[in-house]
Amino acid sequence: MSDQNIFYVRTEEAPRLPAPPSQQGITGWLWNNIFASMADYSTPSKAISSILMIGMTLFTAYSLVWMTWTMLDFAIFSATFSDPAGGKRETCLANGGACWPFIQAKWYQFMYGFYPKEEIWRVQLSMVMLAIGTLWMVLPMMPARGKVAAIMLFVYPIVVFVLLNGGPVEHGTDDIGRIVAGVWFPLIAAGVCFAAWWLTRDGKMGDVAMALSPAMLMATVVLGAFAVLPLITLGIDLTLGTEIVETNKWGGLTITLVVAIFGIVISLPVGVLLALGRQSNAPIIKYSSVLFIEVVRGIPLISVLFFASAMLPYFLEPGVDFNKLLRAMIGVAMFASAYMAEVIRGGLQAMPKGQYEGGMSLGLSFWQQMRLIILPQALTTVIPGIVNTFIGMFKDTTLVLIISIFDLLGILSATLKDPEWSTPTTAYTGYLVISIIYFIFCFGMSRYSVYMEKKLDRSHR
Amino acid sequence: MSVEQTNVTPRGGMTVSDEVAIQITGMNKWYGQFHVLRDIDLTVYQGERIVVCGPSGSGKSTLIRCINALEEHQAGSITVDNTLLSSDLKNIDKIRSEVGMCFQHFNLFPHLTILENCTLAPIWVRKIPKKEAIETAMHYLEKVKIPDQANKYPGQLSGGQQQRVAIARSLCMKPRIMLFDEPTSALDPEMIKEVLDTMIQLAEEGMTMICVTHEMGFARQVANRVIFMADGQIVEQNEPEGFFNNPQSERTQQFLSQILGH
Numbered sequence: 001m002s003d004q005n006i007f008y009v010r011t012e013e014a015p016r017l018p019a020p021p022s023q024q025g026i027t028g029w030l031w032n033n034i035f036a037s038m039a040d041y042s043t044p045s046k047a048i049s050s051i052l053m054i055g056m057t058l059f060t061a062y063s064l065v066w067m068t069w070t071m072l073d074f075a076i077f078s079a080t081f082s083d084p085a086g087g088k089r090e091t092c093l094a095n096g097g098a099c100w101p102f103i104q105a106k107w108y109q110f111m112y113g114f115y116p117k118e119e120i121w122r123v124q125l126s127m128v129m130l131a132i133g134t135l136w137m138v139l140p141m142m143p144a145r146g147k148v149a150a151i152m153l154f155v156y157p158i159v160v161f162v163l164l165n166g167g168p169v170e171h172g173t174d175d176i177g178r179i180v181a182g183v184w185f186p187l188i189a190a191g192v193c194f195a196a197w198w199l200t201r202d203g204k205m206g207d208v209a210m211a212l213s214p215a216m217l218m219a220t221v222v223l224g225a226f227a228v229l230p231l232i233t234l235g236i237d238l239t240l241g242t243e244i245v246e247t248n249k250w251g252g253l254t255i256t257l258v259v260a261i262f263g264i265v266i267s268l269p270v271g272v273l274l275a276l277g278r279q280s281n282a283p284i285i286k287y288s289s290v291l292f293i294e295v296v297r298g299i300p301l302i303s304v305l306f307f308a309s310a311m312l313p314y315f316l317e318p319g320v321d322f323n324k325l326l327r328a329m330i331g332v333a334m335f336a337s338a339y340m341a342e343v344i345r346g347g348l349q350a351m352p353k354g355q356y357e358g359g360m361s362l363g364l365s366f367w368q369q370m371r372l373i374i375l376p377q378a379l380t381t382v383i384p385g386i387v388n389t390f391i392g393m394f395k396d397t398t399l400v401l402i403i404s405i406f407d408l409l410g411i412l413s414a415t416l417k418d419p420e421w422s423t424p425t426t427a428y429t430g431y432l433v434i435s436i437i438y439f440i441f442c443f444g445m446s447r448y449s450v451y452m453e454k455k456l457d458r459s460h461r
Numbered sequence: 462m463s464v465e466q467t468n469v470t471p472r473g474g475m476t477v478s479d480e481v482a483i484q485i486t487g488m489n490k491w492y493g494q495f496h497v498l499r500d501i502d503l504t505v506y507q508g509e510r511i512v513v514c515g516p517s518g519s520g521k522s523t524l525i526r527c528i529n530a531l532e533e534h535q536a537g538s539i540t541v542d543n544t545l546l547s548s549d550l551k552n553i554d555k556i557r558s559e560v561g562m563c564f565q566h567f568n569l570f571p572h573l574t575i576l577e578n579c580t581l582a583p584i585w586v587r588k589i590p591k592k593e594a595i596e597t598a599m600h601y602l603e604k605v606k607i608p609d610q611a612n613k614y615p616g617q618l619s620g621g622q623q624q625r626v627a628i629a630r631s632l633c634m635k636p637r638i639m640l641f642d643e644p645t646s647a648l649d650p651e652m653i654k655e656v657l658d659t660m661i662q663l664a665e666e667g668m669t670m671i672c673v674t675h676e677m678g679f680a681r682q683v684a685n686r687v688i689f690m691a692d693g694q695i696v697e698q699n700e701p702e703g704f705f706n707n708p709q710s711e712r713t714q715q716f717l718s719q720i721l722g723h
Contacts, residue, residue: 357531358568362582362634363558372581377572456572 074098074425075432088420098429099421106415110433113251113406119243122163123254129156130257138448140455153265158232164254166244183227190223247325251406253437259329259397259407264390266333271340272375275348278341289341296338301399304331309403328400336393343385347378380456387449391442408434480507481540482638482669483528488537490520490527497523498534499693507637510670512680512701515690516716521673524690525640528671529560542637558586561631565643567623569615575602575626576611579633587634594633601629605659621652625659632663639663641672677720681705689713 022031038053040046078097083104085091092099103110112123133152136142197216250258277289308327351374359369379386401410412430415421483505490498498520505511513521526532528539530546530553539546541556570578579598583589589597602608605625607618615623624644631639641660645653657679664670664683674680680687680701687704689697689712697704697713705721708714 352566354564354566354568355570357564358570360531361529361557361560361562361564361568362630363554363586364582365554368585372585373570377570380572 074428089423089426092421092423092425097425098432099423099426100429102415102421102423102426102429103433105421106411106418106430109411109415110252110408110437112254113411114249115245115251115254116249119245122245126160126163127254127257129159130261157262157265158229160258162232164245164250164258165247180231183230186223186226190220190227193217193220193223247323250325252411253408255325255400255405255407256394256397258325259332259400260394262329263332263336263393263397267336267340267389267393268386270333270337271344272379274337274341275344276370278345279348293338293341296334297342301331301335301396302402304335305399305403324403325405328403328405332393332397332400335396336389339389339392340386343382343389344378346385347380347382348374350381351378380453383449383453383456387445391445394441394445395438408437478507481505482507482509482542483671484538484540485528486538486540488527488534488539490523490532490534490536497693498527501537501695503688503695505638505669505671507669508667509685510664510668510683511672511686511688512684513671513673513688513690514675514677514680514716515696519690520693521690522642525562525642525671525673528638528640529557529562531562554586558582558634559636560638560640561634561636562640563624563627563631563642563644565646567615567620567627567647569623569627569630571615574612574614575607575618578615578626579630582630583633598629598633601632602626604632604662605629606655619652620648621655624648624652624656628656628659628663638669638671641670641674643673643675645674645676675720677705689716691716 022028022036034057038050038057040050074097076097078095079100080092080095080097081100083091083101088101088105091101108117112120115123133148133156136148137145137152142148193216197213197220200213200216274289274293277285278293280286280289305328308331309324312327355373355377356369359373364372398407398409400407401413404410406414412434416427416430481504483503485501485503488498488501489496501524513524515521523532527534528541528546533548534546542559544552544556544559546552546556570581573581576595576598579602580591580594583594583597584591599608599611602611605628607622607625607629610618610622610626615626618626628639628644644660645656648656653676657676660670660672660679661683672679672684684701686698687701688695689704689708689710691712697708697710699709704713705717708717
């Protein structure tokens with residue numbers, strides 16, 4: 001070792017060379033991704049592997065071409081596109097492929113179910129508002145996105161309910177009087193709760209009172225909703241003069257969206273509260289959260305829906321009715337909340353203790369720490385899990401069809417029973433269309449989540 | 462082990478007053494059955510710079526974390542700025558907003574920019590208008606010499622820069638007392654100096670400081686008082702001169718020979 005010369009000084013710069021052709025351009029890409037793995041015959045084992053790769057590549061290419069061709073043949077080349085003569089099933093039977101006139105004939109039901117035709121503008125208006133609102137929230141260049149999001153969360157559901165369902169009263173003056181009479185009690189109660197919250201919130205009335213003050217605020221909001229909602233619906237109803245369309249006439253994509261969006265909007269905040277509750281030091285809060293999450297996760301959604309539709313009437317007083325759609329929506333939202341809580345708990349556990357301590361040492365209160373420091377980071381961490389739950393729930397809404405609520409899939413099953421359109425390919429065409437509709441929504445959510453992840457990930461920039 | 466209670470009055474000087482900043486009396490703390498802090502008595506005067514040292518596991522960090530209630534103590538009393546630390550959340554929040562703290566791992570908020578890190582607490586806790594909070598934040602960022610990084614995220618800064626941001630973030634709350642929990646232990650050697658320089662500058666301006674640190678050069682240069690802890694007790698405290706040149710207890714001598722020996 002000692003007599004080796006290790007002295008070295010570089011005297012000139014090593015040249016910077018362009019990358020070899022195999023690293024660039026379309027030929028480089030083709031070489032690296034397709035041909036490189038089948039070009040080595042230097043040893044027997046490498047030769048065998050290259051030959052196997054050739055076989056697998058050919059097989060994959062053949063399968064791709066075959067599947068694409070079959071699909072195109074079904075959907076386009078052998079398909080029936082129009083039915084000018086009104087032959088219905090005969091027209092479609094003539095060709096072997098997809099029966100598109102069936103979709104044209106039933107499209108209305110796919111979208112709106114049995115909603116009366118003359119009132120359809122109400123559903124369309126709701127959907128247009130939903131599309132505009134969602135796009136506004138999602139596109140980064142739009143101004144005031146926070147305000148739009150607040151409107152979509154708190155005002156839009158009320159507007160949609162009133163639009164779709166129609167006003168809660170007939171337009172007699174008696175009914176208006178009845179509504180106003182029903183409002184004064186929750187209004188006064190909300191006022192009392194608000195005053196109680198105002199007095200207790202800064203701890204001047206003692207610690208116990210301060211601990212109760214968030215509950216007072218919540219009671220104010222709930223009672224306020226009971227007071228304000230009838231007034232708002234009354235107002236909208238009086239201006240629009242809409243007729244009531246019972247929820248059993250709703251259907252198709254409308255129902256799917258109503259149930260899914262209700263679930264999404266409820267499950268995120270409730271999931272956050274349940275996840276925080278599960279980490280709480282207070283035993284009552286902790287164990288009631290655990291109980292809710294574990295019970296809901298432990299039973300199948302179908303059994304809850306069945307219970308809600310078939311069993312609940314036995315437990316209620318005769319004559320007391322509780323809207324079936326509302327029951328299904330609450331069931332779906334409960335399920336989504338329980339799953340969401342566990343996803344969010346994962347995010348909370350991923351937060352280092354130092355983040356809590358950093359917030360505490362600056363004097364931030366618990367809720368400020370949560371809102372400003374912990375939740376923004378924890379939720380960003382678990383965006384894939386949150387969107388996964390959303391997508392799962394969007395598709396789980398099809399389960400409402402077993403309690404005869406006709407969502408998108410339920411409507412398809414119903415229309416398939418129509419003998420006028422009964423051909424061997426009708427069902428395939430229908431399921432293809434439904435699949436595409438579901439795929440557009442789910443893939444959209446998935447891509448948006450990828451975009452959000454990239455946008456919010458600041459830790460490694 | 463000999464526990465010597467030498468009563469040291471703070472070194473006279475322009476910055477140290479007779480006003481008591483922190484008074485700890487008969488404080489005890491347990492982790493389960495483990496007695497981490499035993500009978501701690503400590504008086505810190507306004508403007509004092511105290512360095513706490515000792516072997517790992519001796520309760521140094523736990524002691525200063527008790528002062529702003531990041532850890533709960535089970536017996537004895539802690540009074541910060543005439544506010545008694547109890548389980549009352551209002552007192553805890555008041556003390557935390559008066560006492561700044563810097564951590565070994567900085568604990569900056571990675572999802573907020575440097576400027577937002579510095580303005581968060583003034584805006585939400587002190588209810589200062591945003592514009593004013595930004596001005597204050599820029600003032601302190603200039604003081605720690607990183608105003609040009611204000612719109613970056615913590616992940617884009619070096620460790621030394623992050624720790625200086627953490628100091629600026631605490632200063633934005635205009636604290637009367639600063640606690641440092643091993644602020645240079647997670648840093649590369651090159652970056653330790655820039656953080657220590659910031660702390661020295663802070664000390665020269667008369668900030669009351671308690672530092673848990675192994676930087677003995679820093680202790681000699683800026684401390685009025687060095688406290689040596691072992692096994693959850695304060696074993697010895699003295700002026701830096703006397704502490705380093707003439708340690709009294711055997712435990713202290715052993716510790717100093719370990720860390721200064723090479």
